[in-house]
Amino acid sequence: MRELDAKQITETVAQLCKEAAYYLPKDVYEGLKKGRETEKSPVGQAVLDQIIKNAEIARDEDRPYCQDTGMTIVFLEVGQDLHIVGGDLEEAVNDGIAKGYTEGYLRKSVVAEPIFNRVNTQNNTPGVIYTKIVPGDKLKITVEPKGFGSENKGGIKMLVPADGLEGVKKAVMEIILHASMNPCPPMVVGIGIGGTMDRAAVMSKIALTRSIDSHNPMPEYAKLEDDLLELINETGIGPQLGGTTSCLGVNIEWGPTHIAGLPVAVTICCHACRHAKRVL
Structure with a gap:
């Protein structure tokens, strides 16, 4: 012991x-830079330039x-x-x-x-x-x-098994479209599927602690992550003022659920997708 x-x-x-609070995770920082390279909107490019510069100032000066x-x-x-x-x-x-x-x-x-x-x-x-x-x-x-600018825009949909894969996609996109530009995009989206209402919500929070360039180990969920990322980036929400970089990453965690249920929880995080870890 x-x-x-x-x-x-x-x-x-x-x-x-x-x-x-001070140091944006490397994967998120690199995701912002990649988004800047592919962003098609001049306004979106300008916004991403400011976001990236802010991350660098915070890191260099130990500021929030x-x-x-x-x-x-x-x-x-x-x-x-x-x-x-x-x-x-x-x-x-x-x-x-x-x-x-x-x-x-x-x-x-x-x-x-x-x-x-x-x-x-x-x-x-x-x-x-x-x-x-x-x-x-x-x-x-x-x-x-x-932060609660983005936390306030998350949601839970209690689907039934008959809703299936397309129902899950529809539920996620309804929450994303309702959030629109309010969660300070480009966003990172954590999704919990299965369990109970509360367990799905916790899984969606856990999903946000994963690297945005990772994939769920189950191929079907990995594909769903990519499909949803593409759908979100097609909305035109963009980096706060419109554009093509609406989302940096979609991470899904899943768990067993009841024969009658298909809970789907979505936690939206702004571009400040912050987390830090240590093992003692």
Whole structure:
């Protein structure tokens, strides 16, 4: 049984919060540059030039890539042979979020209650934490700050099996077209298919932590990713003001579901598709 001090978790989460806010992942940065090379609209080209320059300034000067530094989603993969000492796991993670957002001068956007008073917690906690027990004695931490300009445009469609593949495509495109230019495109789209309503939504968030130049290992889903990417880029939404680069990548995660169900969840991320990972 390996021991890991909760303080190390706190320090790691704090660092990951800052890294995710400052440094756009390489695959997303390269995707933006590739989009600039193929973008046909002069306005779209100008917008992409500004987005790329912003990413470079944020990286070089350790500044937030976007003013909305998001609600902090944290995925934990906890080895079953790992023992956390010196504190509670979730408390250690939330302490890390508070430390990272305070030290990094990141905007604190979380309110403690959603309807009646909406008082800001002043440290961006609590985070949204998902924990999975896995073999081994390591702890994998993935921090995914999620801005709400794009989060507000996601959606879930509870389809039935008879809707099939074409129904899935239709459901995804309805959500994308309803979002239009509002999620600050070029967007990255995470899709969860299967499970239950809540499980599909979580899978769509997990999908956003994958590299945009990766594919689902199952060929049929890999093809669906490519087909949806093509469909989205044909909409003309473009990089915020119209154009041909509407989407940088579509990632799909899927899981078993009920014989009567076909849940489809879509999480849209803006061009600030931020995430950072570490294994302790």
